[in-house]
Amino acid sequence: MSSYVYKTTRRGVLLAKTVSYQVRLCSGNFRHLEVLKDENNVAIVTMKRAPVNSLNTELLTEISSVLTDLEETKCSGMILTSFSDKVFCSGLDIYEIFKSKPSAIGTSFSTLLEVFIKLYGSTFPTVAAITGHAPAGGCVLGLFCEYRIMVQNFKIGLNEDQLGFNAPSPIVKLMINTIGHRNAELALTSGRLFTTSQALQVGLVDEIAKDRTEAFEKADGFLRRFEMIPPLARNFTKQSMRRALLQDVTINREKYTEGFVSMISLHEVQQSIAAYLDNLKNKKRNAH
Numbered sequence: 001m002s003s004y005v006y007k008t009t010r011r012g013v014l015l016a017k018t019v020s021y022q023v024r025l026c027s028g029n030f031r032h033l034e035v036l037k038d039e040n041n042v043a044i045v046t047m048k049r050a051p052v053n054s055l056n057t058e059l060l061t062e063i064s065s066v067l068t069d070l071e072e073t074k075c076s077g078m079i080l081t082s083f084s085d086k087v088f089c090s091g092l093d094i095y096e097i098f099k100s101k102p103s104a105i106g107t108s109f110s111t112l113l114e115v116f117i118k119l120y121g122s123t124f125p126t127v128a129a130i131t132g133h134a135p136a137g138g139c140v141l142g143l144f145c146e147y148r149i150m151v152q153n154f155k156i157g158l159n160e161d162q163l164g165f166n167a168p169s170p171i172v173k174l175m176i177n178t179i180g181h182r183n184a185e186l187a188l189t190s191g192r193l194f195t196t197s198q199a200l201q202v203g204l205v206d207e208i209a210k211d212r213t214e215a216f217e218k219a220d221g222f223l224r225r226f227e228m229i230p231p232l233a234r235n236f237t238k239q240s241m242r243r244a245l246l247q248d249v250t251i252n253r254e255k256y257t258e259g260f261v262s263m264i265s266l267h268e269v270q271q272s273i274a275a276y277l278d279n280l281k282n283k284k285r286n287a288h
């Protein structure tokens with residue numbers, strides 16, 4: 001078997017071309033995720049929905065159920081990453097929000113908010129090893145984590161305005177909390193995608209890695225910071241800092257979902273998405 005297994009150890013992270021007997025698979029049968037746990041109960045959750053990890057409802061539901069499993073099994077930390085060395089996650093599956101029924105758009109967005117609540121509010125430390133581009137919902141997944149390490153020479157950001165709609169308010173708040181009001185306003189209104197080094201400068205990511213292996217070493221380093229910190233204290237502090245936003249999303253999930261569906265269903269927005277998709281296809285054609 002030739003799949004790679006990333007094994008965290010006290011001395012760092014080994015990238016081993018092996019099926020490691022010390023790493024066990026998390027329970028659950030996932031189509032788009034690989035979930036490994038090491039002997040310290042650190043989980044490595046790898047999204048593997050080819051080609052670009054677009055977040056359809058199925059993938060979002062799988063992420064949500066892994067998060068429940070990790071809480072139940074008292075996971076001591078989680079690294080979220082991608083199978084791809086080019087794309088971390090391309091955001092919501094555009095085909096679930098383009099020319100789709102309101103109910104499908106609603107389910108997709110509501111499931112994203114479910115992941116928001118569980119990942120942003122997790123009791124265990126979380127880190128995103130961003131091994132490639134992370135536009136829109138891809139950036140959002142990273143923002144749900146506590147720390148972001150991004151491989152150099154990719155792009156990340158909330159480019160929703162380029163698609164013709166705006167990022168909903170809890171996502172805007174998350175961005176403001178991360179990069180500050182001024183930077184967030186400038187970035188969001190222009191749908192800006194930052195290069196890895198620009199993202200570091202503005203605080204959208206916390207560290208840069210030269211490649212996947214270094215990203216994992218740094219992710220492991222982040223998790224090891226908490227080895228000597230009592231988990232209960234750490235979690236109380238985390239929850240107290242995140243409570244306001246978590247409560248807002250939990251209480252208003254339905255309202256935010258309805259708002260998102262209404263916005264996406266607008267004729268002008270659907271036209272913008274169509275133009276964006278054309279542009280994406282043309283770029284691809286011109287590249288060949």
Ligand SMILES: CCCC/C=C\CC(=O)SCCNC(=O)CCNC(=O)[C@H](O)C(C)(C)COP(=O)(O)OP(=O)(O)OC[C@H]1O[C@@H](n2cnc3c(N)ncnc32)[C@H](O)[C@@H]1OP(=O)(O)O
Pocket residue numbers: 051052054055086087089090091092093094095133135136137138140158159160163166167168171280281284
């Ligand atoms: C703010 C939060 C509120 C709502 C949350 C989120 C909203 C969203 O997330 S909307 C989605 C926004 N996403 C994007 O704008 C990303 C668009 N994609 C890209 O920029 C590039 O594809 C990417 C840089 C990710 C990768 O580039 P390449 O490696 O060059 O691949 P291709 O562009 O050739 O793409 C391959 C294949 O995948 C399809 N694709 C890409 N992104 C998506 C997507 N988000 N959903 C569905 N499908 C996607 C793309 O069309 C290609 O398909 P084929 O042409 O059939 O091969």
